[in-house]
Amino acid sequence: MTNAILALVLAAGLKVGDKAPDFTLPDTEGKPVTLSRLLEQGPVIIAFYPKAFTSGCTKQNSNFRDKYAEVEKKGAQVLGISVDDVATQKKFKAEYKLPYPLLSDVGGKVVQIVEGSDAVDPNGAIALCPLKKKG
Secondary structure (H helix, E strand, C coil), X not given: CCHHHHHHHHHHCCCCCXXXXXXXXXXXXXXXXXXXXXXXXXXXXXXXXXXXCCHHHHHHXXXXXXXXXXXXXXXXXXXXXXXXXXXXXXXXXXXXXXXXXXXXXXXXXXXXXXXXXXXXXXXXXEECCCCCCCC
């Protein structure tokens, strides 16, 4: 886990093994997506990014897109979350051909609680991202 991510996890008060709070946010079509329902299908990698179309956030999401087949092979899912509105998320997803759901957290209520979490296992516990290199 990178130092920046570790710092965010600690700042949020969540650590590996803690129960992730459930949440529901709209996707790029405005349909509600609930974490607990996604977890019924397997672990979820949560990719928080501050703002769509910025260089760092575009790079992060492009990396997840490029490794998406690897994520699926590990039985996991990716979920992108930012404070951008639904329309912006929809444009971002289309422009960069992101194969996973992007959720809109206008107001940042979920981001404040869960940001910095790498992944959530099927039992709802904070876990390390399966794509991160060990060591």
